[in-house]
Amino acid sequence: MTDRQTTETGAEPSQPLLTLTAASKSFGPVQALRGVSLDLYPGEAHALLGENGAGKSTLVKILAGVHRPDAGELSVAGEPQHFRSPGDAQRAGVAIIYQEPTLFPDLSVAENVLMGRQPLGRFGRIDARAQRAAVAGILRDLGVQLEPDRLVRGLSIADQQLVEIAKALSLSARILVMDEPTAALTLLETERLFRVMRSLRSRGAAVLFITHRLEEVFAECQRVTVLRDGGWVSSGSVAEYTPDSMVRQMVGRDLGDLYQDGQGVPGAVMLEVRGLGSPGLFEDVSFQVRAGEIVALAGLVGAGRSEVARAVFGIDSRSGTVKIGGHVIPPLSPQATMAAGLGLVPEDRRQQGLVMELSIERKANLAILNVLRRSLLMDRRAEQRSAREWIQHLDDTKICTHAQ
Numbered sequence: 001m002t003d004r005q006t007t008e009t010g011a012e013p014s015q016p017l018l019t020l021t022a023a024s025k026s027f028g029p030v031q032a033l034r035g036v037s038l039d040l041y042p043g044e045a046h047a048l049l050g051e052n053g054a055g056k057s058t059l060v061k062i063l064a065g066v067h068r069p070d071a072g073e074l075s076v077a078g079e080p081q082h083f084r085s086p087g088d089a090q091r092a093g094v095a096i097i098y099q100e101p102t103l104f105p106d107l108s109v110a111e112n113v114l115m116g117r118q119p120l121g122r123f124g125r126i127d128a129r130a131q132r133a134a135v136a137g138i139l140r141d142l143g144v145q146l147e148p149d150r151l152v153r154g155l156s157i158a159d160q161q162l163v164e165i166a167k168a169l170s171l172s173a174r175i176l177v178m179d180e181p182t183a184a185l186t187l188l189e190t191e192r193l194f195r196v197m198r199s200l201r202s203r204g205a206a207v208l209f210i211t212h213r214l215e216e217v218f219a220e221c222q223r224v225t226v227l228r229d230g231g232w233v234s235s236g237s238v239a240e241y242t243p244d245s246m247v248r249q250m251v252g253r254d255l256g257d258l259y260q261d262g263q264g265v266p267g268a269v270m271l272e273v274r275g276l277g278s279p280g281l282f283e284d285v286s287f288q289v290r291a292g293e294i295v296a297l298a299g300l301v302g303a304g305r306s307e308v309a310r311a312v313f314g315i316d317s318r319s320g321t322v323k324i325g326g327h328v329i330p331p332l333s334p335q336a337t338m339a340a341g342l343g344l345v346p347e348d349r350r351q352q353g354l355v356m357e358l359s360i361e362r363k364a365n366l367a368i369l370n371v372l373r374r375s376l377l378m379d380r381r382a383e384q385r386s387a388r389e390w391i392q393h394l395d396d397t398k399i400c401t402h403a404q
């Protein structure tokens with residue numbers, strides 16, 4: 001694969017906006033990045049691909065000034081850079097759009113966009129009118145309909161990302177890095193984000209785009225870099241890849257090995273749902289899940305898939321029958337559901353799944369605290385053992401159990 005950029009018009013390659021050369025980064029024993037290089041050219045959307053744990057977010061955080069690389073060089077528009085903080089990255093024109101933006105919920109869209117840089121009027125007061133007009137202009141340029149005076153609280157993730165993009169533009173960012181922005185978006189929201197991405201590119205910005213959806217790479221990106229286990233695998237123009245070659249490079253094996261044939265003979269019925277209903281949400285939902293099979297619950301956004309999952313798990317009320325391993329489970333009892341062996345990984349894991357203040361150790365055991373308790377106190381050893389067993393089980397020995 002070549003690493004030279006050929007523009008769509010076939011013009012001479014321009015100078016890269018950003019160059020990362022041979023960057024390495026370790027966290028204790030974990031080498032998250034090993035000599036990774038990346039060039040970003042003006043006007044391109046560049047896909048950064050790799051399996052979970054490949055080092056994509058670590059690379060993003062180096063560009064963000066969050067992590068300092070142990071080795072390697074970074075330059076922006078030909079100027080060597082040594083980011084010591086996110087502020088340094090911001091001043092160099094690099095903006096990061098995280099999957100879940102970190103805005104101030106009780107401030108307005110306009111206040112968030114111009115945070116710390118609000119136009120001042122007489123007596124040093126914030127000039128609210130000028131602030132609103134400036135932000136309305138940016139949003140209009142982006143082709144986005146968002147009210148500058150609206151509070152950020154209650155905005156969808158998609159809208160919050162757009163607020164972050166508007167903020168990046170107000171800071172004159174020329175390099176936008178998006179870490180899995182589409183993972184939490186609906187189809188329409190994703191299309192809107194792509195329109196914005198195209199408009200950014202047409203103004204000469206470079207976009208580094210992380211996604212797991214290869215169709216998005218082929219539709220929206222011009223170049224690709226693939227990482228595997230913290231190492232650089234390839235860079236090139238999208239036309240040099242096929243979906244198969246991308247996956248093969250990401251996992252380091254042939255695709256044939258990924259899907260094992262003939263092992264999918266389903267066993268006994270583990271979960272049986274009959275006539276499940278909830279007024280106004282869904283009715284008469286019935287299905288079975290057998291041992292050894294994966295059952296997909298398909299439907300458009302809003303069709304009630306998450307609601308069915310919540311009702312089956314006992315979070316929301318429902319009519320109908322839920323049987324786990326042949327036993328009828330009472331409604332509205334997550335405890336009984338979990339005791340019977342069903343687990344739920346919710347859609348919004350940050351809000352609904354994880355207790356962010358707890359260590360991985362405690363969270364991993366949250367559902368079985370009763371079992372681990374010795375009289376009134378927790379058995380710390382048993383807790384540690386249990387968490388370690390699970391982490392081993394997930395074959396991700398790199399997770400540190402005290403990380404929060």
Ligand SMILES: Nc1ncnc2c1ncn2[C@@H]1O[C@H](COP(=O)(O)OP(=O)(O)O)[C@@H](O)[C@H]1O
Nearest residue numbers: 027030032050051052053054055056057058398
């Ligand atoms: N702050 C950290 N402390 C310890 N290990 C980390 C930290 N950040 C990332 N890692 C580890 O570095 C590796 C790469 O992670 P990451 O960059 O998040 O990958 P990706 O974004 O491609 O899924 C993983 O093994 C991860 O567990």
Ligand SMILES: [Mg+2]
Nearest residue numbers: 056057058179
């Ligand atoms: Mg990541």
